[in-house]
Amino acid sequence: MAEKITKRDKDYSQWYLDIVQHAGLAENSDVRGCMVIKPHGFAIWENIQRALDRMFKDTGHVNAYFPLFIPKSFLTKEEEMAEGFAKECAVVTHYRLKTMAGKGVQVDPEAKLEEELIIRPTSETIIWNTYRNWIQSYRDLPLLINQWCNVVRWEMRTRLFLRTAEFLWQEGHTAHATQAEAEEETRKILEVYRSFAEDWMAMPVLTGPKSEGQKFPGAVYTLCIEAMMQDKRALQAGTSHFLGQNFAKAFDVKFQNQAGQLEHAWATSWGVSTRLVGGLIMTHSDDQGLVLPPRLAPIHAVIVPIFRKAEEKAAVCAAAQQLAAAIRSLPPDPWLNYEPWSIKVDDREQYQPGFKFNEWEVKGVPIRVELGPKDLASNACVLARRDLPGKEAKEMGVPLASAPERITTLLKEMQSKLVERARAFRDANTLEVNSYDDFKKKLEEPGGFLWAHWDGTRETENQISQETKATIRCIPFSRAKEPGKCMVTGKPSEGRVVFAKAY
RNA sequence: CGGGGCGUAGCUCAGUUUGGCUAGAGCGCAUGGUUUGGGACCAUGAAGUCGCAGGUUCGAAUCCUGUCGCCCCGACCA
Numbered sequence: 001m002a003e004k005i006t007k008r009d010k011d012y013s014q015w016y017l018d019i020v021q022h023a024g025l026a027e028n029s030d031v032r033g034c035m036v037i038k039p040h041g042f043a044i045w046e047n048i049q050r051a052l053d054r055m056f057k058d059t060g061h062v063n064a065y066f067p068l069f070i071p072k073s074f075l076t077k078e079e080e081m082a083e084g085f086a087k088e089c090a091v092v093t094h095y096r097l098k099t100m101a102g103k104g105v106q107v108d109p110e111a112k113l114e115e116e117l118i119i120r121p122t123s124e125t126i127i128w129n130t131y132r133n134w135i136q137s138y139r140d141l142p143l144l145i146n147q148w149c150n151v152v153r154w155e156m157r158t159r160l161f162l163r164t165a166e167f168l169w170q171e172g173h174t175a176h177a178t179q180a181e182a183e184e185e186t187r188k189i190l191e192v193y194r195s196f197a198e199d200w201m202a203m204p205v206l207t208g209p210k211s212e213g214q215k216f217p218g219a220v221y222t223l224c225i226e227a228m229m230q231d232k233r234a235l236q237a238g239t240s241h242f243l244g245q246n247f248a249k250a251f252d253v254k255f256q257n258q259a260g261q262l263e264h265a266w267a268t269s270w271g272v273s274t275r276l277v278g279g280l281i282m283t284h285s286d287d288q289g290l291v292l293p294p295r296l297a298p299i300h301a302v303i304v305p306i307f308r309k310a311e312e313k314a315a316v317c318a319a320a321q322q323l324a325a326a327i328r329s330l331p332p333d334p335w336l337n338y339e340p341w342s343i344k345v346d347d348r349e350q351y352q353p354g355f356k357f358n359e360w361e362v363k364g365v366p367i368r369v370e371l372g373p374k375d376l377a378s379n380a381c382v383l384a385r386r387d388l389p390g391k392e393a394k395e396m397g398v399p400l401a402s403a404p405e406r407i408t409t410l411l412k413e414m415q416s417k418l419v420e421r422a423r424a425f426r427d428a429n430t431l432e433v434n435s436y437d438d439f440k441k442k443l444e445e446p447g448g449f450l451w452a453h454w455d456g457t458r459e460t461e462n463q464i465s466q467e468t469k470a471t472i473r474c475i476p477f478s479r480a481k482e483p484g485k486c487m488v489t490g491k492p493s494e495g496r497v498v499f500a501k502a503y
Numbered sequence: 504c505g506g507g508g509c510g511u512a513g514c515u516c517a518g519u520u521u522g523g524c525u526a527g528a529g530c531g532c533a534u535g536g537u538u539u540g541g542g543a544c545c546a547u548g549a550a551g552u553c554g555c556a557g558g559u560u561c562g563a564a565u566c567c568u569g570u571c572g573c574c575c576c577g578a579c580c581a
Contacts, residue, residue: 032573084581156579163580210581217581239581306540354541361541372540382540 005362007287012231013159019281020160022362023290033158033165037274040363041161043298044277045168049148051200051296052170052272054337055192061144061172066126068149069117074125077250084217085121088154090165092117119152124218124243124269127173128251135175135255135265142185143175161278162235162503169273175265177257179244182266186242189270190223193238201276202293202419203227203283204426205237206449206498208476213458216269220244226474226498228426229282232448234473234500237279243267278503283422284387290364291386293418294411295336301327301407302344302360303381306353306372319400320345320371323381327404335412361386366414367407383407387414387421432496436487439499443470449500451479453493455486464488470499 005022006014020026025041028034037045053063069092076082096111120126127145134140148170158164172189176182190207197205205225209215215222219241227237248254248264257263284291294300305320307313324343332338344365346356353370360368370382381403383395398406429448433439439452454460454472465471479495486493 030572080581088580153580213581215581219581222581304540308539349539352539352541352543354539354543356542357540358542370540374540 005287005289008230015287016278016282017160019285019290023364025277025281025290026160028160031165033155035158035160035164037168040298041277044280044292044296045274047296047298048200048276049170050339051337052192052196053146053148055196056146056170056172059144059188059192061146061174063147064145065147065149066123066130068120070120070123070126072116072118074129075118077125078218078246080246081124081218085153089121090119090152090154092119120149121151121153122269122271123147123149123151123171124173124247124267125251128247128253128267131173131175131265132251132253135253138177138255138257141175141177141255141265142181144172144185145174146170146172159278159503161274161281163275167274169271171269171271174268175248175253176267177255177263177265179266182244182268183242185268186223186240186270189240189268190225190238193225193240193270193272196272197225197227197237198419200293200295201280201283202295202415202422203237203279204419204423206474206476206478208474208478210239211458211461211472211475211497213461214472216241218243218246219269220246224474227279227283228429228449228500229279229503230285230425231282232429232446232500234449234498234502235275235279235282236473236502237276238270238272240270241268243269284418285364289362291418292364292366294366294415297364297366298342299344299360299363299365300342300411301367301369302346302356302365303369303371304346304353304356304360306370312373316371316373316376317345317347319376320347320369323369323371323400323403327407330404330408333408341408357384366411369403369407383410385410385414387417434484434487439487440468443468443499443501447501449473449498451496451498452487453484453495454497455489455491455493457489457491460486460488464499470501473498473500473502 005018008015023040024038025044026035026037029036072091075085093113093116094107094111095113096108097105098108099105131143135143150166150168152166155163155165174182174185176185194205194207197203205227207225208223210222210224216239221242223240224236225238227235229235245264245266247267253265254262255265280292280296281290284293303320303324305313305316307316324345327341327343330341346360348356357368364386366386368384370384375381378397379400380397381400383398383403383406384393386393426449429446430451431442431448432451433442434452439450442450450470461472475497482495484493484496485491
């Protein structure tokens with residue numbers, strides 16, 4: 001029997017869960033709020049990591065690793081941050097268990113920590129505490145460091161990939177001699193995120209600062225990339241923060257400038273997480289299953305040999321292996337960061353071809369190659385691309401000799417088609433509204449991104465979010481200078497901001 | 504923390520109202536055979552301390568008490 005995926009228009013969040021489950025990306029663990037990332041899901045994350053890590057290195061950053069545990073007192077040194085994260089911190093209070101005969105283990109009350117340790121919700125404090133020792137002179141700057149790690153934020157309600165108590169991410173932490181340089185870094189990283197989202201994930205994003213109410217605790221300002229999912233809700237996909245001298249002051253990080261004077265260093269921090277995998281799913285996938293942008297697909301093409309008799313099998317499988325080898329030996333392509341093409345030959349005997357077609361479709365493999373006795377007779381194969389429906393997707397009689405080139409061409413074509421389609425969807429679901437009444441109406445139907453005038457105050461923003469559940473997602477760099485009046489208070493506004501319901 | 508629901512095979516669940524026979528089904532899994540160009544079929548088989556603890560009873564998955572856990576809605580979520 002077919003395992004059915006709930007249709008998107010019937011129940012979008014159930015559809016999302018079905019995709020995650022049937023594509024084998026992740027599952028809930030027995031630990032509340034924590035997920036198990038399964039091999040196929042982790043392979044996508046590894047590809048995200050690989051591409052991003054390259055981009056960080058290319059912009060002069062290096063990787064390092066800081067502790068999982070943070071002394072409680074560190075958190076309190078930067079007040080805004082303490083306030084922002086206090087409610088979702090896991091705390092380690094003891095360092096030992098003791099075994100009780102027949103009763104398992106219990107916490108040893110003798111082993112109470114003198115100072116409790118927080119499990120990092122983010123690492124600014126421990127890192128700036130360390131930077132104090134690393135930074136003495138302007139010659140030590142800039143310090144451009146990134147770490148790949150896990151963090152814990154004790155969430156009340158979790159959703160696979162989108163919000164879990166523990167998640168994987170990267171966090172960059174840089175120190176600079178001047179404000180201008182730190183602000184430039186903040187912008188530079190946002191551009192890295194934007195191009196990664198659009199060129200690798202095929203996920204178009206808005207870029208710009210967050211409102212005061214939505215910024216990171218401890219930041220002077222926060223820049224973000226913001227994407228639209230297929231249910232028209234917004235997803236914050238990455239953030240880059242200008243931290244000013246807040247952490248340098250909190251942790252007493254000073255350097256001597258060329259004039260010999262002591263100054264506090266300027267900071268940035270920035271991160272993206274496994275939430276991106278959720279964004280990837282919700283941007284491209286359809287009612288048949290996962291759809292992946294080829295540049296991030298763990299398997300680019302799967303070859304399904306079709307056979308009945310033993311002698312057919314031998315011939316068809318040999319041809320399949322040969323084709324796979326031909327694709328793998330194509331010259332390294334900058335489009336893939338010179339990584340090899342990943343080709344799978346599915347020669348399992350216990351499943352029929354139809355079953356395999358469906359399985360790889362659900363898993364989002366961009367291209368399927370069908371290779372049977374009929375094809376072999378004419379030295380050809382059938383190609384099917386994942387991003388188009390039914391017969392449209394099929395290309396019959398592709399000569400085996402030219403198939404490798406054809407496949408890589410198709411992959412590149414799919415990549416750009418996917419981002420075009422996603423951009424068209426976002427643009428079709430973006431509108432301008434001019435009155436609060438219209439805003440409330442359009443937010444329910446049709447929904448999407450609403451560009452509206454806002455007076456710039458936190459009070460008005462809070463009022464809107466309480467009354468409508470919509471928040472300011474971004475104050476786009478791309479917005480026009482357009483004097484107007486706040487849709488709620490009528491006070492002057494210098495341009496529109498983007499409102500939406502968000503994940 | 505408030506409201507609601509649920510714990511029975513790896514998964515989804517029936518059985519509980521009205522206590523009783525060897526605790527069931529579908530999917531999945533194993534073995535064998537027939538199949539194989541869009542989710543095949545037949546046969547056989549393995550698999551469950553009925554969340555846990557206590558109580559009532561001749562007898563408890565079923566009734567009572569306690570307890571643990573999970574899910575949904577709300578509150579919360581830079």
